[in-house]
Amino acid sequence: MMFPYLFSPLKLGTVEVKNRISFQPHLTNLAVGNLPSERQMYYWGERAKGGAGLIITEEMSVHPTDMAYEKLIDVYHPEVIPGFKKITDYVHQYDAKIFAQLNHNGQQGDGSISRLPVWAPSPMPDVLFRETPKEMEPEDIEEVARYFAKCAIHVREGGFDGIELQFGHSSLARQFLSPLTNFRSDEYGGSLENRMRAPLRFISAVRKAVGNDFTLGVRMCADEMIPGGLDLAQVQEICAGFETSGLIDFMDLSIATFYNLYLVEGSMHTPLGYTIPLAAGVREKIKLPVFCTGRINDPVMAEKVLANGQADMIGMCRGLICDPFLPKKAFEGRMDDIRYCIACNQGCIGRIGMNKLLGCVQNPAVGREKEWGEGTLEKAAVRKKVAIVGGGPGGMWAAKMAGRRGHDVTLFDRNEVLGGQVLTAMKGAGRDEFGVIIRNEKEQVDKAGAKVKLGVEVTIEQLLADKPDVVIVATGSVPKEHPVPGADGPAIYNVWQVLNSQPELGQTVCLIDYDGHQRAAATAEYLAIQGKKVHMITASLFIGAELGPTQDLYLTRQRLLQKGVTFTPDIAVMEVAGDAGAKVIKGFNVYSNAWDEWGPFDSVVLAMGQRVDDALYQSLKGKVKELYRVGDAVAPRKVDMAIWEGHKIGREI
Incomplete structure (x- = not known):
């Protein structure tokens, strides 16, 4: 034993x-x-x-x-x-x-x-x-x-x-x-x-x-x-x-x-x-x-x-x-x-x-x-050919559940490894354990009999040529490109870019936090660990406004403050101005309506929301027998909803 x-x-x-x-x-x-x-x-x-x-x-x-x-x-x-x-x-x-x-x-x-x-x-x-x-x-x-x-x-x-x-x-x-x-x-x-x-x-x-x-x-x-x-x-x-x-x-x-x-x-x-x-x-x-x-x-x-x-x-x-x-x-x-x-x-x-x-x-x-629960999953009455596009948690769960029911499942992802946004999230400070979500499911997808094709940029033509009975789009979401005027200028990056490509940021960084959760906080801590002087600005009452229910608020704020991060709450950011090395944040206090400016900063990092990546889904409408989308491809949310929807669709098709 x-x-x-x-x-x-x-x-x-x-x-x-x-x-x-x-x-x-x-x-x-x-x-x-x-x-x-x-x-x-x-x-x-x-x-x-x-x-x-x-x-x-x-x-x-x-x-x-x-x-x-x-x-x-x-x-x-x-x-x-x-x-x-x-x-x-x-x-x-x-x-x-x-x-x-x-x-x-x-x-x-x-x-x-x-x-x-x-x-x-x-x-x-x-x-x-x-x-x-x-x-x-x-x-x-x-x-x-x-x-x-x-x-x-x-x-x-x-x-x-x-x-x-x-x-x-x-x-x-x-x-x-x-x-x-x-x-x-x-x-x-x-x-x-x-x-x-x-x-x-x-x-x-x-x-x-x-x-x-x-x-x-x-x-x-x-x-x-x-x-x-x-x-x-x-x-x-x-x-x-x-x-x-x-x-x-x-x-x-x-x-x-x-x-x-x-x-x-x-x-x-x-x-x-x-x-x-x-x-x-x-x-x-x-x-x-x-x-x-x-x-x-x-x-x-x-x-x-x-x-x-x-x-x-x-x-x-x-x-x-x-x-x-x-x-x-x-x-x-x-x-x-x-x-x-x-x-x-x-x-x-x-x-x-x-x-x-x-x-x-x-x-x-x-x-x-x-x-x-265990033992409730039934084999499908009709075996269908299922194509799933997107290998994040939602796509993986859909593939696992559909495969277990006996469907002919192929899971496509443009990246060389499965994981989707989890691969980025786990790079935030102290968030490496988040990657266990993917480790838990990789082998289960294989055991369910699903075929996995990585490094593939799926096209509509390719999908239609394969004649699937079902297509599940799990293409996720991407950061908003320019959520406020000036936010697409030089020395401005989103959280994904910081965690994945590690751009050369200056010593002083302003992180605009419209997230309130780990996307912003873990990135700010990641930068502070590198020795950057980080200033977080949010429209919320306080930094980390969404972290209370998960019991992360106290320790997160403690770590950020101990690492020298500065907090400015209650500010609606309306513009990012200035050149690289001298970026200025313009906005107003949401209570007093008084306008102010912050800076200069060497670089700006945005955690200002996501938008759906649903172009494939929209192009496929009316062209396949059954078409579904799950997770952030429906609306940008957290990982629990991607898994929930992937699981549910996988059970039902």
């Missing part, structure tokens, strides 16, 4: 899981009416089918005052039990275990949904939600404990194998434990013993409700990573105290809080396995099984963590959102078939943060497993 540690069983309380891979809790927004849904059943079931030994549900709410998000399951209603039974029965058929995570978010919520005051240890607003909570009275603490117990009974009656209590990054329990959020002077505040009192009350209430023959564990924040908060040494003491109580069976770890959410949900700028030292530190102090989670997207890394004794269980979240069958593929030695998560955060965290349904850039089936 390639991974003897990863695929060995583990006892968690009274439950034995078949391997050391846990699908970790995360919001899905798939609940309906605050009750378990069929979509959740298929979603969690797909990961069980894919080989994960343990599934831990998203957090579920234990009390009416905890309504941090609109689509949480309210476990305190007995109506949840039938839905739970459907979910647990579905998961169990794949020899996986499933635990329910119970939580009260405390101050990390607001009353706009529940119309109730937010409860917390102390009347201190959360840094993200910013609502002043009610300081919980002792009777409130007892009420929450009773509700935890009631919910635990519903979980057990619903067929779950165990419970995980959320005491981690977003939880009332952590707020009691942390000196950063607990300023009480009664028996629930002050000393560590007192701060542990309420969390231990919650644990004991649940244990009494479910009995000693039911697995119970805690999700603990291993380090709040902020001055004045819990650090590893304090957490080691807390975990040892929980273990000594004899009430829990395992310790699952998270990191950070809403003060530093970019560490909770690390992007590709965060190192792989960045929480491993914390897990190892907790495991040194307790004998209970310890879970380690945090950008472990690779079975090789997971095996190493286990072999080194740094943890007992590997938590994978985004890795299994991206590829539910990662465990099965690893067990079977099919490493080349694994679709590796790149931590772009665009489809998962980025969507959830905007209150949308969970998604994944690389996995269009997320949340649609019933219709698009």
Whole structure:
């Protein structure tokens, strides 16, 4: 066996899981009416089918005052039990275990949904939600404990194998434990013993409700990573105290809080396995099984963590959102078939943060497993000759899906390698992992039987001569040539030119950012690393306006500022004037309407939008039986839509 540690069983309380891979809790927004849904059943079931030994549900709410998000399951209603039974029965058929995570978010919520005051240890607003909570009275603490117990009974009656209590990054329990959020002077505040009192009350209430023959564990924040908060040494003491109580069976770890959410949900700028030292530190102090989670997207890394004794269980979240069958593929030695998560955060965290349904850039089936999951793809009734023009993500996915359905597929691209705009995007500073999208799919296109012809500039005549039944145009988009007057003059370049051809730029560079995302930010950082003095101008409120939902904003701005990049927001650029070496930017403040000039600059770099490259599509209209276009050839967007549309068309033709 390639991974003897990863695929060995583990006892968690009274439950034995078949391997050391846990699908970790995360919001899905798939609940309906605050009750378990069929979509959740298929979603969690797909990961069980894919080989994960343990599934831990998203957090579920234990009390009416905890309504941090609109689509949480309210476990305190007995109506949840039938839905739970459907979910647990579905998961169990794949020899996986499933635990329910119970939580009260405390101050990390607001009353706009529940119309109730937010409860917390102390009347201190959360840094993200910013609502002043009610300081919980002792009777409130007892009420929450009773509700935890009631919910635990519903979980057990619903067929779950165990419970995980959320005491981690977003939880009332952590707020009691942390000196950063607990300023009480009664028996629930002050000393560590007192701060542990309420969390231990919650644990004991649940244990009494479910009995000693039911697995119970805690999700603990291993380090709040902020001055004045819990650090590893304090957490080691807390975990040892929980273990000594004899009430829990395992310790699952998270990191950070809403003060530093970019560490909770690390992007590709965060190192792989960045929480491993914390897990190892907790495991040194307790004998209970310890879970380690945090950008472990690779079975090789997971095996190493286990072999080194740094943890007992590997938590994978985004890795299994991206590829539910990662465990099965690893067990079977099919490493080349694994679709590796790149931590772009665009489809998962980025969507959830905007209150949308969970998604994944690389996995269009997320949340649609019933219709698009494993085993749903059917062979085409009629085999068609399919020509796909454009070898970026959209074209590759269309080729893969159509090939798997039995069509005769040929994929053309003018470049010598597949990848499209991803090949450019991955050259931005710290964005090389973005190229994994292409690495993940190249072999799958070949395995699907699609023929790939590179270095070919496809003409209409050539296509029509081949007499295809279907043509899919995936030719993408190109930068706008002159988005404002003067923008086509000397010493002016677009982002593509900078990243691909590396023109000779002067020492001072103005980057005009109408993107707000990585296209602009990663290019500015790329130039700053080269020692250029970069000045970014944007019409938005701030540089990186689109990076918040993906948890890239804080660290991106930090890196840019540390590298000397200057930010000027609120400016609508109307003209680029001057000669090479003395370029001047002219524009006005979008709020005051006051005009101004910036410069002189040696060079100007534009991130001012894309336009469709659809000439081939327009020329083919009415000349082939079936004509489609996908991705940026429809409208310039991000990679998730190119993959979504390529996948969908490939399934349907």
